Amino acid sequence: MTSDATVTKHGPDIPAAVKDAVLAGVIALGIFGPLVGLKTEQNMSNELVITTRWGLVAVIVGIVMAGRFLLTTFIWPTIAVRKQRDKAPPSAGRLAFLASFKKWFPSGSLVFLFLYPAIVVYLLGFQGSLKWVDNFGIQILIYVMLGWGLNIVVGLAGLLDLGYVAFYAVGAYSYALLATHFGLSFWLLLPMAGILAALWGIMLGFPVLRLRGDYLAIVTLAFGEIIRLVLINFRELTNGSAGISSIPKITFFGIWSFDVSAPNNFAKVWGLAMSSAYYKIFLYYLILLLALLTAFVTLRLRKLPIGRAWEALREDEIACRSLGINTTNTKLTAFALGAMFGGFAGSFFAARQGFVSPESFVFMESAVIVAIVVLGGMGSMIGVALAAVAMIGGTELLRELSFLKAVFGDNFDPDQFRMLFFGLAMVLIMIWRPRGFVSAREPTVFLTERKAISGSLVKEGHG
Amino acid sequence: MTDTLMEAPAPVDTRTPLLSVRGAKTYYGKIIALKGVDVDVHKGEIVTLIGANGAGKSTLMMTICGNPRAREGQILFEGQDITNMPTHEIARLRIAQSPEGRRIFPRMTVLENLQMGAALDNLAHFDQDVERMFTLFPRLKERIGQRGGTLSGGEQQMLAIARALMARPKLLMLDEPSLGLAPLIVKQIFDVIGELNRTEGLTVFLVEQNAYHALKLAHRGYVLVNGSVTMSGPGRELLEKPEIRAAYLEGGAH
Numbered sequence: 081m082t083s084d085a086t087v088t089k090h091g092p093d094i095p096a097a098v099k100d101a102v103l104a105g106v107i108a109l110g111i112f113g114p115l116v117g118l119k120t121e122q123n124m125s126n127e128l129v130i131t132t133r134w135g136l137v138a139v140i141v142g143i144v145m146a147g148r149f150l151l152t153t154f155i156w157p158t159i160a161v162r163k164q165r166d167k168a169p170p171s172a173g174r175l176a177f178l179a180s181f182k183k184w185f186p187s188g189s190l191v192f193l194f195l196y197p198a199i200v201v202y203l204l205g206f207q208g209s210l211k212w213v214d215n216f217g218i219q220i221l222i223y224v225m226l227g228w229g230l231n232i233v234v235g236l237a238g239l240l241d242l243g244y245v246a247f248y249a250v251g252a253y254s255y256a257l258l259a260t261h262f263g264l265s266f267w268l269l270l271p272m273a274g275i276l277a278a279l280w281g282i283m284l285g286f287p288v289l290r291l292r293g294d295y296l297a298i299v300t301l302a303f304g305e306i307i308r309l310v311l312i313n314f315r316e317l318t319n320g321s322a323g324i325s326s327i328p329k330i331t332f333f334g335i336w337s338f339d340v341s342a343p344n345n346f347a348k349v350w351g352l353a354m355s356s357a358y359y360k361i362f363l364y365y366l367i368l369l370l371a372l373l374t375a376f377v378t379l380r381l382r383k384l385p386i387g388r389a390w391e392a393l394r395e396d397e398i399a400c401r402s403l404g405i406n407t408t409n410t411k412l413t414a415f416a417l418g419a420m421f422g423g424f425a426g427s428f429f430a431a432r433q434g435f436v437s438p439e440s441f442v443f444m445e446s447a448v449i450v451a452i453v454v455l456g457g458m459g460s461m462i463g464v465a466l467a468a469v470a471m472i473g474g475t476e477l478l479r480e481l482s483f484l485k486a487v488f489g490d491n492f493d494p495d496q497f498r499m500l501f502f503g504l505a506m507v508l509i510m511i512w513r514p515r516g517f518v519s520a521r522e523p524t525v526f527l528t529e530r531k532a533i534s535g536s537l538v539k540e541g542h543g
Numbered sequence: 544m545t546d547t548l549m550e551a552p553a554p555v556d557t558r559t560p561l562l563s564v565r566g567a568k569t570y571y572g573k574i575i576a577l578k579g580v581d582v583d584v585h586k587g588e589i590v591t592l593i594g595a596n597g598a599g600k601s602t603l604m605m606t607i608c609g610n611p612r613a614r615e616g617q618i619l620f621e622g623q624d625i626t627n628m629p630t631h632e633i634a635r636l637r638i639a640q641s642p643e644g645r646r647i648f649p650r651m652t653v654l655e656n657l658q659m660g661a662a663l664d665n666l667a668h669f670d671q672d673v674e675r676m677f678t679l680f681p682r683l684k685e686r687i688g689q690r691g692g693t694l695s696g697g698e699q700q701m702l703a704i705a706r707a708l709m710a711r712p713k714l715l716m717l718d719e720p721s722l723g724l725a726p727l728i729v730k731q732i733f734d735v736i737g738e739l740n741r742t743e744g745l746t747v748f749l750v751e752q753n754a755y756h757a758l759k760l761a762h763r764g765y766v767l768v769n770g771s772v773t774m775s776g777p778g779r780e781l782l783e784k785p786e787i788r789a790a791y792l793e794g795g796a797h
């Protein structure tokens with residue numbers, strides 16, 4: 081039953097593959113027959129009755145046989161061929177294609193992101209666009225922004241922060257509380273939420289300055305949990321697990337409102353049919369701009385001394401100190417800046433949901449954000465964005481698994497399998513690309529033409 | 544090259560030492576690593592510290608940088624007490640260190656590594672200094688866009704020294720620059736150090752296992768045994784002492 085058995089020069093050996101598949105089917109029958117086919121249930125008079133599910137067993141055995149057959153005839157040979165091909169150096173055409181792809185991909189995807197709502201509305205109409213703009217667009221972009229924010233801390237400065245969701249929570253609750261109690265506008269509270277989150281970032285930063293690696297991860301994890309527990313138990317302020325509801329919507333810089341009852345409602349002013357799609361599209365562009373702000377700031381900072389210091393800190397802390405870099409300040413700025421962007425994203429999240437509760441800030445969220453940064457490739461902006469699309473878009477797509485009900489019967493709940501697929505996908509990505517989607521690191525300085533010429537000058541005067 | 548150095552040493556200002564370690568005692572927890580060490584480095588001098596493994600050579604160098612700090616005694620730089628200063632502030636007094644094990648930044652390019660060395664100056668004379676480094680170490684120029692981690696051991700050592708020099712140091716401290724390098728590369732590196740000392744009056748404090756090369760290069764040397772200085776004197780004199788030859792140069796003298 082080895083892979084080479086069916087891989088011959090003249091294509092797959094079908095009879096052997098069929099035999100192999102039948103054998104796998106027999107084994108599957110032996111395992112799943114009793115495990116899945118027989119089920120005991122309690123009837124009305126408290127007796128155990130055996131119910132049989134032979135149809136389901138047949139489906140499972142069928143899947144196993146088909147899978148095994150495909151594996152031996154198609155998948156293994158393809159992998160073998162690909163391995164052979166990878167050994168040969170890539171052709172010039174392929175290299176040129178890769179180079180131009182690398183050059184145009186960022187700007188191309190940016191154009192796509194700006195046109196995305198328009199395309200969706202054109203294809204599906206305003207009402208139909210809701211799901212695609214909201215669940216996919218906004219949801220993914222929030223995580224892109226969170227990923228880019230955490231990327232400063234984890235990817236650039238190399239400080240493994242497992243409690244990033246705490247800053248997200250600080251931002252969300254800052255907006256929720258200040259907007260509901262004092263009626264302050266989103267545009268005022270957005271920077272405020274960022275500043276508050278940054279302050280919390282510094283507060284977390286101080287005690288953990290001496291820690292690195294695993295120890296830092298544990299303390300930040302605890303910090304994230306502390307924030308969540310405080311949110312649950314400080315009922316007087318946060319309303320506990322019940323959360324804060326009816327958080328005001330974001331206005332279009334105070335000019336137009338998206339509240340149905342407001343006189344300056346966007347749809348009313350422009351004489352359009354009432355729809356929540358306008359608000360969603362507005363939110364989409366807002367989070368897109370916020371995410372791009374994060375990216376822009378990060379890209380600029382990487383070229384400044386502080387950004388270089390972060391990267392050097394990730395590489396070697398002792399060397400940094402011997403070069404006169406104040407590692408305390410460097411770490412604190414990384415924590416504060418990362419937290420600030422988390423706070424921005426949090427206040428946006430609160431405004432978009434209209435409701436916040438500690439439920440939204442569980443450890444799982446932190447883990448997803450860290451996973452996005454790691455899968456994307458530590459420190460790579462494009463990689464992090466791709467990972468966010470794959471992880472969040474992927475889990476959203478897995479909501480559409482209801483077709484599996486046709487196979488496994490009506491009491492099958494596909495939602496429960498989302499996490500299974502999610503985990504499986506992560507394992508596979510880490511096998512194929514152990515350093516993340518984009519593992520290359522762009523240098524921040526190049527030797528320009530001018531310097532290259534002056535470099536050919538011979539010795540200069542010493543002294 | 545080293546022979547000419549010994550005949551005509553660079554002028555040394557011996558009145559006030561640039562660096563002065565007075566009775567430094569350093570502990571790792573309860574274990575004492577330095578038992579009251581006195582070392583002076585004058586301006587324009589190359590001073591070598593030799594000693595066996597575990598004698599405390601690297602500890603002394605790290606103590607000067609304030610990590611770990613000396614629990615007793617004093618460390619003066621240009622007359623200023625730096626014993627309890629944080630490491631990065633000490634580095635800002637232009638004490639540059641090429642630490643043990645090189646500790647270059649492996650994922651950053653050669654040029655970026657050099658940039659980190661010039662972090663203090665905010666790159667004011669970066670271009671000029673980079674050119675100088677490439678004159679001193681032409682090999683680095685060939686590797687300019689390559690990541691530090693992909694360099695060979697000798698190139699990494701050159702990069703570590705160049706990175707330290709980028710800060711335009713008043714005192715350059717080198718911890719075992721010859722560690723794990725081929726004799727030819729060791730000679731190249733020591734030649735550069737000697738040349739910098741002669742032409743620019745660079746003050747160097749050198750910690751070495753390679754006693755022959757180091758003492759030949761140095762104006763003065765100290766021998767550290769078990770956390771105490773047992774011998775000191777001009778490099779050439781130390782080289783000729785039988786106990787030194789026996790302990791550190793067995794089979795090493797050419």
